[in-house]
Amino acid sequence: MIGVLRRAVDNFLGRGEAAVTVPVMDGPLKPNQLLEAAGRVLTAPEIDNLAATAEGTLYTSGNTLVGIPGGEVARFPSVITCLAADAGGAMALGFEDGGIEIRGGAPNGRRFDQVNGQKLNCPTAALFLDASTLIVTNGSAQHRPLQWRRDLMTLGRSGTVWRLDLSTGKALALASGIAWPCGIAVAPDGRLYISESWRHHVLLIDAAKASRPALALTDPPAYPGRIAPAAKGGYWLTFFSVRNQLVEFILREKDYRQRMIKDVPEPFWMAPALASLGKFEEPLQGSGLKQMGILKPWAATRSYGLVVRCDDKMQPIFSYHSRADGTIHGITSVCEERSDLLVAAKGPGVLARLSGAADRPMGTSPS
Amino acid sequence: MSPILELRKATKEFRGVPAIKDIDFTLEPGEIHAIVGENGAGKSTLTKALAGVHKLTSGEMLFDGKPMMLSAPSEALALGIAMVFQETMLVPSMTVAQNIYLGDEKLFNRLRGLYNQAQQFLAGMNFQVNPTALVSSLGAAHKQMVEIARAVHHKARIIIFDEPTASLTPEEKNHFFGLVRRLVKQGVAVIFISHALEEALMLADRITVLRDGELVVTAPAREFDRERLIQAMVGRSLSATLHGAAQRAPRPYGRRVLSVQNLSSGSMVRNTSFSVYAGQISGIFGLVGAGRTEMMKVVAGVIKRDLFYGGDVRLEGKQVRYRVPRQAVRDGIVYVTEDRKVEGFFETMSIAGNIQTGDEATGVNPLKIVSMAKARTLAKTWIDALSIRAIDGNARIIELSGGNQQKVVIAKSLVQKPKLIIFDEPTRGVDVGAIVEIHQLINRLADEGFAVVVISSYLPEIMALSDRILVARQGKIIEEMSIDEATEQKIMYAAVH
Numbered sequence: 001m002i003g004v005l006r007r008a009v010d011n012f013l014g015r016g017e018a019a020v021t022v023p024v025m026d027g028p029l030k031p032n033q034l035l036e037a038a039g040r041v042l043t044a045p046e047i048d049n050l051a052a053t054a055e056g057t058l059y060t061s062g063n064t065l066v067g068i069p070g071g072e073v074a075r076f077p078s079v080i081t082c083l084a085a086d087a088g089g090a091m092a093l094g095f096e097d098g099g100i101e102i103r104g105g106a107p108n109g110r111r112f113d114q115v116n117g118q119k120l121n122c123p124t125a126a127l128f129l130d131a132s133t134l135i136v137t138n139g140s141a142q143h144r145p146l147q148w149r150r151d152l153m154t155l156g157r158s159g160t161v162w163r164l165d166l167s168t169g170k171a172l173a174l175a176s177g178i179a180w181p182c183g184i185a186v187a188p189d190g191r192l193y194i195s196e197s198w199r200h201h202v203l204l205i206d207a208a209k210a211s212r213p214a215l216a217l218t219d220p221p222a223y224p225g226r227i228a229p230a231a232k233g234g235y236w237l238t239f240f241s242v243r244n245q246l247v248e249f250i251l252r253e254k255d256y257r258q259r260m261i262k263d264v265p266e267p268f269w270m271a272p273a274l275a276s277l278g279k280f281e282e283p284l285q286g287s288g289l290k291q292m293g294i295l296k297p298w299a300a301t302r303s304y305g306l307v308v309r310c311d312d313k314m315q316p317i318f319s320y321h322s323r324a325d326g327t328i329h330g331i332t333s334v335c336e337e338r339s340d341l342l343v344a345a346k347g348p349g350v351l352a353r354l355s356g357a358a359d360r361p362m363g364t365s366p367s
Numbered sequence: 368m369s370p371i372l373e374l375r376k377a378t379k380e381f382r383g384v385p386a387i388k389d390i391d392f393t394l395e396p397g398e399i400h401a402i403v404g405e406n407g408a409g410k411s412t413l414t415k416a417l418a419g420v421h422k423l424t425s426g427e428m429l430f431d432g433k434p435m436m437l438s439a440p441s442e443a444l445a446l447g448i449a450m451v452f453q454e455t456m457l458v459p460s461m462t463v464a465q466n467i468y469l470g471d472e473k474l475f476n477r478l479r480g481l482y483n484q485a486q487q488f489l490a491g492m493n494f495q496v497n498p499t500a501l502v503s504s505l506g507a508a509h510k511q512m513v514e515i516a517r518a519v520h521h522k523a524r525i526i527i528f529d530e531p532t533a534s535l536t537p538e539e540k541n542h543f544f545g546l547v548r549r550l551v552k553q554g555v556a557v558i559f560i561s562h563a564l565e566e567a568l569m570l571a572d573r574i575t576v577l578r579d580g581e582l583v584v585t586a587p588a589r590e591f592d593r594e595r596l597i598q599a600m601v602g603r604s605l606s607a608t609l610h611g612a613a614q615r616a617p618r619p620y621g622r623r624v625l626s627v628q629n630l631s632s633g634s635m636v637r638n639t640s641f642s643v644y645a646g647q648i649s650g651i652f653g654l655v656g657a658g659r660t661e662m663m664k665v666v667a668g669v670i671k672r673d674l675f676y677g678g679d680v681r682l683e684g685k686q687v688r689y690r691v692p693r694q695a696v697r698d699g700i701v702y703v704t705e706d707r708k709v710e711g712f713f714e715t716m717s718i719a720g721n722i723q724t725g726d727e728a729t730g731v732n733p734l735k736i737v738s739m740a741k742a743r744t745l746a747k748t749w750i751d752a753l754s755i756r757a758i759d760g761n762a763r764i765i766e767l768s769g770g771n772q773q774k775v776v777i778a779k780s781l782v783q784k785p786k787l788i789i790f791d792e793p794t795r796g797v798d799v800g801a802i803v804e805i806h807q808l809i810n811r812l813a814d815e816g817f818a819v820v821v822i823s824s825y826l827p828e829i830m831a832l833s834d835r836i837l838v839a840r841q842g843k844i845i846e847e848m849s850i851d852e853a854t855e856q857k858i859m860y861a862a863v864h
Contacts, residue, residue: 011676013674013676014675014676014677015677015688016542016686019628019629019676019678019679019686020626020676021628021640021678022629022640023626023628023631023640023642023681024628024640024641024642025641026640026641026642026837026847027620027623027644027835028620028644030847030849083634112796214630218683218684219626219681219684245629313622315620315621315623316624317619317620
């Protein structure tokens, strides 16, 4: 009862969740154009899922697994949505039509479409803890990976983090009720960092048993995605799109959202995007938002490019940006290659290289 | 035309420290003369000397070509020199008419007659102010009008305006400029102090730039542009030598302790957003009226944000909203005030008593039973830690120097075990030696991992202390600079554009 009253008061006064505010990009997230200025390595449609292996770096383009160097490695019937590589040569691939498949290593050929009676319908990230243990995030119980915008706009909170024993097939839910988990990394103390996109957190959970998630990074101004460890310590955290007040406002307006989902084609929703479609039917980039009687002059940016260097505790140290007027947007994956950082910009389908980024000591600024 | 007012080699010292030094200044009849300079440049001292508030230490003042020596504001007023302060000097509980005629009352006053006279007088100046209204009910612009009416009523030949537009809306400013031009047409000479350079450039006939108490240049306004003014204002560097410009790498970012999102509070804080990080000093620079103090006072619960859509303040990720500072103190936010004498300490109490009150505000002692022995021990700890120069904790705080008083105020805050410490003008009214010590203390706090905010309108201080600089203008943080990319020119440019 008190909760209902509080929500009503908050809605009336514009407080609490109804405040519709977004943190500013300042401090270590202060915008620059370093990502936009990064060298372009190649273009590939829907480039995603960078992974370092002994033979070189792998990436996926739609349903194709590609190596650098070497070209196409394998082609699959469905779009590859996540990829993990083990030091022993095993690979785990997640697919748009659901399921995880293991290639190489001891459990070669095993496939997991269901775990503990629940469908792995939305594999968004995977990580080998060891040769026979795989951590998989299932982004949503209702939607497929490419329906991420729909999951956001329906306020999806049904993601799960699974621990799979590849030899026995046993599975353990480490955390559930997560709002689109889509990034995993091992923390220095052996626990797991999980990025929870729709609630804008990076969580810290136990790697061996179900536990209550702790918050490692709270309230960034963008949607956190994949996490990659950095050789010099700390992590690379990708953000596939930025938050803005207009989308935050729409997320509060149930009727509006329902009508938008029903009547407007998905690419034209006022929702985060990996890149601009370059079509006039897109929602206004010049913005027409009026707040408290004032026409806001800012553009409601839907797509953005952001890669953040974090320390061991997942606190941002500095960041690489491609701003609203740039093109390297929709960063879904990064991977170190010697002293450089490879960046997969899924929005425009570009693989970019940040020269020397991986060599930079943790406390120094790139600019 | 001979000047109506002239200063020759005017010097005013406070305890041997010159606030203005060898100033030569002239004011022509019917002239608008703008005086610009940073905070602490000596603008207020100069104008207060002209208005009889301060007596010159040396130098000569001439009025209509005749030497004069003012020892009280009433003498200046009698000569026709009136000063309109930024904070109005009106009596809020009295009506507009009573304020206009204050000091000019007859033995028996008929209120209705007074109101009629005031009505005619205000109408004659085209001021739309109700003479029967209480001053406390008026807005800033109307109060300004009453101040001007009062000055004109006293047949002022010179009116000195100190930051008259700081709290006015653009519309009110235009109205004010119209008033000033009308006064000038009537032969009144106007001295106009402003931080808004475009106003000085637009309104003034001549501009005088002061820096570190010395006159840098006086020239017709048409010979200036914004860049030249800024250069003249900041191109020192006596002060830079004093504070030592930062020649160091900024401290790395720690965890985000404070996130302010779209915060609004009245007309002073307007939809501003910024963050503060642990282990760093975030400097906030802005000119008077930029809203920098107000935004941090909202964070610390001293003033409230707007009732509707006032924005969001998050302390370590948790939404917070304080009605009183005590709640903020308990959450680890402390605000070291810019006005220590009024808000910082209890002047009748000892050092120990003051530090003890800080400790009590944390709520760790709900029964309020105070052990004086414990309070003295606590005071001794902080006296030693902050090198407060006093015989012991029983010394009355009012007997200490400004620097040591400030250290007690800081100790009173640090005893509250904060996560975030906000220093507002930490070295205002503090001697040079204590400035260095307070700067060292602030640096030490940041090195120990505290999130530190320093608000200052003094550029060398901001440059010397900050790891990152946030520039406030018109109620908003509008620019962020790392110390390794900031220059005084860049900061000042951001603050005035």
